[in-house]
Amino acid sequence: MSLAKRNYSRGDYLYRSGDKFRSLYAIHSGSFKTQVLHDDGREQVTGFQMAGEIIGLDAISTDIHTCEAIALESSVICEISFNRLEALSREIPPLQRQIHKLMSREIVRDQGIMLLLGSMRAEERLAAFLLNLSQRYAARGLSPTQFNLRMSRQEIGSYLGLKLETVSRAFSHFQEAGLIIVKIRAIEIIDLSGLQACLSRG
Amino acid sequence: MSLAKRNYSRGDYLYRSGDKFRSLYAIHSGSFKTQVLHDDGREQVTGFQMAGEIIGLDAISTDIHTCEAIALESSVICEISFNRLEALSREIPPLQRQIHKLMSREIVRDQGIMLLLGSMRAEERLAAFLLNLSQRYAARGLSPTQFNLRMSRQEIGSYLGLKLETVSRAFSHFQEAGLIIVKIRAIEIIDLSGLQACLSRG
């Protein structure tokens, strides 16, 4: 297994749309965003990935990357040769199953975002976003209620289908409502269940 | 390989959210919609599938179906045992590669919809939808410019993140602009490149 580690700084591309597909990338530390580009220049952030997650699954389909991945901070990446991974997985059924689960999980995640983009309003989207981050930090043994955002308001907006001003206003509104405390990129969640209620209230 | 064929009528469930995962389903003829449900009752159509396409990939992740699939018309389904498919694919590398491509293609498709939902306006969304259908009918040897919609305005709206009234208006507007002719569910595309222009114009 080729497991070469490589460093990336904020803004570095891990791969670009159109690049030939060779490997999957496991985030060893740090975080990335992935985004797709439209002909007319519009871009849509399709996900934020953090340590322990795998990027590059989109490219298996055509052997060409269809989106691009950019480091949000200093990060370390393990490159995984896909040919070797496929070969290995033929000999190790549990590995095969893991790969399938990994890809399926990505499909389920995307469906959740479609639900969010298709039928939630601005503040529900932001609440869902914060709760998702909270869960993922918790799953890594970090605080689920205090963390620093790695991405800008603009990037959050692109991910959630909103303009950055709307994101900014929703943050302010949550703060006024006593749900969170926002200091630019430092977030403290005061009332987790209040945020959850924000979601189910429709 | 268990390839039992089964018939479904309009409205029949192929599987429901929460069902145990056992098989993938290949659509032999007919068409389906898949949708996810939200706690508060909201639902979001995540895709329309037609003959030759595979449904059920979402369930591999947790062994539980996370969305539901419903027949849009009389349809025939081939059920494919996933355990046997995995076993076979260990012996037939090209099959393994096909499965990976299939799942990756689904991820790419979802990213396209995220782009649509996150950054396009109503008429662009409908144009993208019609062009996508057109391509898929063409790929099946059917007319890319004349076809019958299998789904209601409500279902199109749910898929595109719009209300059915907005969908209806967008259809009327395209017709006034001479791009298409709409007779309820019968669509004729008059000006394909005009529809494409509708997209890139932003």
Added chain:
DNA sequence: TACGTGACTTCATCCTCATCAACAACCACT
């Protein structure tokens, strides 16, 4: 200290799309 820059917030205004409601077309069943 002064200046410049980039990221975030706030405000006033405008536009798109959702909402509510009335109506028309079509189907299945009497």
Added chain:
DNA sequence: AGTGGTTGTTGATGAGGATGAAGTCACGTA
């Protein structure tokens, strides 16, 4: 034909979020 139910069209109105511009804050540099 008559009836009710479902689906689609159209119009008037309003709300949510986009837009554009200006203001604030933190930080780096001279």
